[in-house]
Amino acid sequence: MGVALDRKDFAAPVFRTERDGLAFEEMCDEIEELNIKKDQAAQAQSSREQSTYSKSTFDSEKDKTKFRQYEEASERVKKFYLEQHTKQTVAYNLKARIDFKLKVRAEMGIWEAMERLNTLIDESDPDTSLSQIEHLLQAAEAMRRDGKPRWMQLTGLIHDLGKLLFFFDAEGQWDVVGDTFPVGCAFDERIIYGTKSFSANPDVNDPIYSTREGIYSPGCGLDNVMLSWGHDEYMYHVVKHQSTLPDEALAMIRYHSFYPWHKENAYDWMMNEKDKEMLKAVRAFNPYDLYSKSDDVPKVEELKPYYMELIDEFFPKKVIKW
Numbered sequence: 001m002g003v004a005l006d007r008k009d010f011a012a013p014v015f016r017t018e019r020d021g022l023a024f025e026e027m028c029d030e031i032e033e034l035n036i037k038k039d040q041a042a043q044a045q046s047s048r049e050q051s052t053y054s055k056s057t058f059d060s061e062k063d064k065t066k067f068r069q070y071e072e073a074s075e076r077v078k079k080f081y082l083e084q085h086t087k088q089t090v091a092y093n094l095k096a097r098i099d100f101k102l103k104v105r106a107e108m109g110i111w112e113a114m115e116r117l118n119t120l121i122d123e124s125d126p127d128t129s130l131s132q133i134e135h136l137l138q139a140a141e142a143m144r145r146d147g148k149p150r151w152m153q154l155t156g157l158i159h160d161l162g163k164l165l166f167f168f169d170a171e172g173q174w175d176v177v178g179d180t181f182p183v184g185c186a187f188d189e190r191i192i193y194g195t196k197s198f199s200a201n202p203d204v205n206d207p208i209y210s211t212r213e214g215i216y217s218p219g220c221g222l223d224n225v226m227l228s229w230g231h232d233e234y235m236y237h238v239v240k241h242q243s244t245l246p247d248e249a250l251a252m253i254r255y256h257s258f259y260p261w262h263k264e265n266a267y268d269w270m271m272n273e274k275d276k277e278m279l280k281a282v283r284a285f286n287p288y289d290l291y292s293k294s295d296d297v298p299k300v301e302e303l304k305p306y307y308m309e310l311i312d313e314f315f316p317k318k319v320i321k322w
């Protein structure tokens with residue numbers, strides 16, 4: 001008899017309040033800063049390439065500075081990625097997926113989850129630069145201002161809620177945040193810090209996982225690929241069966257940290273026709289994630305009614321299983 005992996009309602013919503021929310025937030029910020037720097041360096045590079053009469057000396061000085069900043073990125077981020085690249089294995093991935101299906105970690109609405117994430121992270125320091133709830137609202141508000149569809153605004157609002165994982169059963173920061181990549185096949189050089197950062201990962205010695213295609217085949221489609229476990233993958237699974245959000249929204253959530261793919265064009269051999277469409281969606285989403293932070297601080301209580309209605313539109317059940 002097969003055991004159905006239905007998520008059972010036996011888990012009480014217990015948050016691990018002993019977790020260092022402040023350190024977690026600092027790591028989130030540093031990871032993001034690094035992605036912004038890389039993005040800006042890439043933009044500068046492409047504008048230099050496009051411009052026939054570029055003021056090469058001045059431009060390149062600026063670019064070099066950016067590049068240096070990127071190279072000198074905090075030792076902490078580097079250490080974080082080394083740990084992540086060592087521990088994100090196929091075995092860990094399977095375990096995390098099974099754990100996800102076997103448990104309901106909490107039951108609460110979307111807005112409640114936003115507030116919860118906010119207090120869990122920011123409680124320790126009321127003066128943090130920008131709270132999680134503000135980041136989510138800023139991304140959503142920027143999309144709303146740009147006339148993006150309602151489902152996309154909602155996607156902006158919820159895309160990082162998977163960070164709650166840090167306060168449920170994550171093993172550390174490394175299985176919650178950071179850029180993501182597939183497991184089960186060779187790690188691509190275009191992943192942040194390159195393949196050498198994976199040298200301590202046991203999968204690099206596996207006869208199958210270490211091959212270019214590993215357990216996959218060309219054109220298999222990203223739906224069939226195991227991405228490293230974290231807030232993106234977790235939130236995607238939470239939302240997939242509990243919302244009426246379109247595939248593009250699910251892709252924005254699932255792949256928003258899959259930088260090697262959406263920024264560096266790695267793993268394009270895995271894609272099927274659907275993924276090509278999804279890639280466009282993810283690329284349209286990315287600037288709102290990276291660059292909405294400079295906007296005005298949103299007035300949470302004023303915006304709440306609008307977003308409560310938006311949540312109700314795409315989440316038929318008010319209470320979500322997390």
Ligand code: FE
Binds near residue numbers: 231256
């Ligand atoms: Fe994120």
Ligand code: FE
Binds near residue numbers: 135159160289
């Ligand atoms: Fe984000």
